[in-house]
Amino acid sequence: MMSLNKTIAYTKNWKHTFWIALLLGGLIPILLMTLEPFDNSNRFAYKYLILSGYAFCIIIPLLLVHPIENYVYKIQTNRWFILNECLYIITTLFLIYIFSFFYHFYVVSGLPTFTSELIWDFIKSFGLPFIPIVVPLWLYLRSKYGVIEVPMFDKEHPKKVKTVTIVGNNKSETLTIFESDFIFAKAQQNYVDVYFNTENGMEQQTFRSTLSNIMKQLPKAWQVHRSYLVNLDYLTTVEGNARKRFMKISVSEDTIPISQVYYKALNKRLSNSSLELQK
Missing domain, CATH: 2.40.50.1020 (LytTr DNA-binding domain)
Incomplete structure (x- = not known):
């Protein structure tokens, strides 16, 4: 059984995080244009332009969460564990689903009201099916751009304080x-x-x-x-x-x-x- 407390590489750099967000954000509209999961390709104008807007539903949550994960990484003395990565993926996915739902609700469908049941139905129908495609790529990119940091040499060692x-x-x-x-x-x-x-x-x-x-x-x-x-x-x-x-x-x-x-x-x-x- 894989230990959730095992240290793994962490993507600390803002530039790398931005590129990951951009790649994943670009992938989703392409999948939507190709698969047409909404089955309404003949019913709304500017289809490709509107579907491209889903890219921001990926990019914005990834950039919003990055300062928080950097803070957690710092208080853990520059260490990142498998458990941290799992919680990060789940939390960020939830935000992506919420952003995507409201974009779908207000921009794509233009519905007058919504309920929590509609949000859950949206996640089940249009969110979960993309996990096997997006999450493995997401994890690969974070691993590729991630690093395992070690501390610099302590010239004052040994310091018997703590x-x-x-x-x-x-x-x-x-x-x-x-x-x-x-x-x-x-x-x-x-x-x-x-x-x-x-x-x-x-x-x-x-x-x-x-x-x-x-x-x-x-x-x-x-x-x-x-x-x-x-x-x-x-x-x-x-x-x-x-x-x-x-x-x-x-x-x-x-x-x-x-x-x-x-x-x-x-x-x-x-x-x-x-x-x-x-x-």
């Missing part, structure tokens, strides 16, 4: 440490080993939990592999090649593997931090 408490599935499993003392975490089946810095060196505590649950509790935790989280303030170098890459950290001899999906963001982060990156 504490965090990690809690496992068993409530008795708790650990309170300084946020900056978290080093890395490794998932093994139903357990996660959390490694952290102490006055006596690196120590480890095991939690019965998932990696995604641990990550949500640690602002300094950044996923670099399906089984690993790491505090990038401890990162020293990335080594290996295109087939197999791994990182080294400053407080341990352990090496941490890097998945290809996260390598691009790490490469950018290392370049901006003037660290050496071996291809």
Whole structure:
């Protein structure tokens, strides 16, 4: 089963969001002109011009929601989860349906009154059938233009200011440490080993939990592999090649593997931090 708390690429850039809105907005009128779902091609003038207006029913909601999703992305410390993407798609689709209904009601049909039943009938008849066509393309474009961001190197590390408490599935499993003392975490089946810095060196505590649950509790935790989280303030170098890459950290001899999906963001982060990156 796919975890809804898995981090995925996020389309933060306004330009990319605008292009996605434009592409989807242009697709809908083309489908309407081709499929003619209203079955009234002979009954109203300027058919193509009027049907083109549905493009704005797509573009406007996408642009209106983008500041809100950017705000959520920011408060989640520049991380975006599958759950966020699902909620975003559902919410924005609902707005698109509402905009489309009122455009259909006032401009296309010119009906005198409407009811909530008419809105629901419109969504069932003219909204839901387009989901298998539009949503996969929408998700593909967001993934294509999306990025996974990682934080810049913290020159003031270690800064022992804020504490965090990690809690496992068993409530008795708790650990309170300084946020900056978290080093890395490794998932093994139903357990996660959390490694952290102490006055006596690196120590480890095991939690019965998932990696995604641990990550949500640690602002300094950044996923670099399906089984690993790491505090990038401890990162020293990335080594290996295109087939197999791994990182080294400053407080341990352990090496941490890097998945290809996260390598691009790490490469950018290392370049901006003037660290050496071996291809």
